[in-house]
Structure formats: structure tokens, C-alpha cells
Amino acid sequence: MKRCYLDTNLLLYFNNPNSPFYQQAGSILAKLINNNWQLFLSPLTLDEYFHNTLRFTNLPKEKAMKTLKKSLNKLIKLPNIQLINPSTILGTHKKVLNFMIKYQLRSRDAYHLLIMIENKIKYLATFDNDFDKIFEKGSIKKFI
Amino acid sequence: MKDEVTAFQLGSSTVVTLPKEFGIKPGQRLKIKKDKKQIILKEGKMTEHEIRKLLDSLRVDLHLKPDLTPEEINEELDRRYEEMLP
Numbered sequence: 001m002k003r004c005y006l007d008t009n010l011l012l013y014f015n016n017p018n019s020p021f022y023q024q025a026g027s028i029l030a031k032l033i034n035n036n037w038q039l040f041l042s043p044l045t046l047d048e049y050f051h052n053t054l055r056f057t058n059l060p061k062e063k064a065m066k067t068l069k070k071s072l073n074k075l076i077k078l079p080n081i082q083l084i085n086p087s088t089i090l091g092t093h094k095k096v097l098n099f100m101i102k103y104q105l106r107s108r109d110a111y112h113l114l115i116m117i118e119n120k121i122k123y124l125a126t127f128d129n130d131f132d133k134i135f136e137k138g139s140i141k142k143f144i
Numbered sequence: 145m146k147d148e149v150t151a152f153q154l155g156s157s158t159v160v161t162l163p164k165e166f167g168i169k170p171g172q173r174l175k176i177k178k179d180k181k182q183i184i185l186k187e188g189k190m191t192e193h194e195i196r197k198l199l200d201s202l203r204v205d206l207h208l209k210p211d212l213t214p215e216e217i218n219e220e221l222d223r224r225y226e227e228m229l230p
Contacts (some may be wrong), residue, residue: 001169003147008217009214009217012206012208012212014199014203015203015204015205015206015208016205016206016208016210016212017203017205018208018210019208019210019211019212020210020211026196026199026203029199030192030195030196030199032200033193033195033198033199034189034190034195036189038169048217048221051220052208052217052220052221052225053206055220056208056209056212056216056220057206057207057208058207058208059206059207064206064207066203067204067206067207068206069206071199072203073207074201074202074203074204075202077202078202079172079173079190079198080169080170080172080173081170082169082170106218106221106222107225108221108225118201126214128214128217128218129214130218141206143207
């Protein structure tokens with residue numbers, strides 16, 4: 001079963017019907033499901049998803065929290081979805097700093113990369129260009 | 145391989161654990177059918193229409209600004225980090 005990590009922006013656009021990326025986000029997920037891919041989320045992705053939703057929604061805070069809860073309950077029903085973390089071995093986390101230097105990544109993007117590598121995930125579904133250097137190297141591929 | 149499984153209660157759900165050898169992954173969806181005394185699980189592939197229908201049922205309108213770009217999402221997360229600095 002092929003493995004793909006879902007980026008925060010994909011989740012946000014999937015739930016943003018007025019976005020120009022809405023259709024594409026749905027098509028990416030449909031393609032992944034159709035080909036029976038194993039999908040992955042991390043607590044880091046969810047943290048970014050929660051934060052950006054609360055920051056960019058026009059709903060009042062209480063309503064936004066309820067909507068977010070509802071959305072999380074639905075996201076975890078995506079077929080073949082699994083929540084993953086990096087290893088708890090402290091030494092492994094040194095790699096984050098190496099990734100930051102090597103690929104000029106922000107620390108949280110370097111953490112996403114660590115999570116993917118540690119969990120042997122070769123594909124990332126994203127709308128973000130920050131991973132282009134990694135895609136160029138080919139160790140992680142962009143899911144199109 | 146075990147030829148018997150036991151159902152147990154987990155919260156409000158009744159859970160049946162399947163032997164690992166079946167290769168069922170967490171989150172995997174299976175078709176289920178009851179036929180007299182048999183319960184049949186089928187690894188059927190969903191049609192494109194079923195997938196679309198499923199995805200539509202899993203969407204929630206977050207009422208986000210329509211022109212939100214991937215760059216803005218990153219900038220917002222950067223801003224949050226900067227706010228945390230002493």
C-alpha cells in the first residue's frame with residue numbers, strides 16, 4: 001500500500017468551498033482513495049489546521065470551535081487514515097536541524113519531513129512550494 | 145491463524161479484532177453484509193461516484209477567507225512562532 005502524508009493546506013482547502021484550490025484538494029483526495037493509498041496525519045498537521053482555521057474563519061469563536069470539532073470528526077473518517085508521530089528517541093530529533101540547514105526549511109516543515117522519513121512515507125500532498133528543494137532531490141515526491 | 149474472534153465493548157461501540165494476517169489496515173473501509181449466520185466483510189473498491197459521495201459527506205465549510213494562499217498559511221504560522229519569542 002503506497003503511503004502519503006497530507007499537508008495542512010490540503011485539509012484547509014478541502015473544507016473551503018470558496019477557495020480556488022477547493023476542487024483540486026477534493027480531486028487529490030479522491031485519487032488517493034481510489035488507488036487505496038494509506039493516508040497520514042500528524043499532531044503537528046492538526047495543530048496547524050486548528051490554528052489556521054481559527055485565524056482565518058469568519059465564524060464567531062464559539063461557532064468556529066464547534067465547526068472545527070465537527071470537521072475533525074469527519075477527517076478521521078477518511079479511508080485508510082492514520083495518525084503518526086516522530087520517534088521518541090531524542091537523538092533522532094537532531095535531524096530536524098540538519099534538514100533546516102540542508103533544505104532551508106522552517107523548523108516545523110523540517111519536523112514534517114522528519115515525520116515522513118521516520119515513517120517511510122515517500123509522498124506529500126501539498127499546495128506549498130517550501131518543499132520544492134526536497135522534491136527536486138527526489139527523496140520525497142509531491143503527490144499530484 | 146486463529147479461526148475465532150471475540151467481540152468486546154469499547155465505549156459505545158462493539159469491537160471485533162481481526163487476525164493480523166488478514167492485513168486489514170487502520171482506517172480501511174470494508175463492505176459488510178449479513179447472510180443468515182454469516183457476517184461477510186468485503187474489500188470492495190469504491191466507485192468514483194461513491195468516493196465523491198463519501199468526500200462530500202466528510203466536508204465541513206470552515207468559512208475561511210476565499211483567497212487564502214499557501215503562503216498566507218505559512219506566514220500565519222511564522223507569526224505565531226514570532227509572538228512566542230521573549
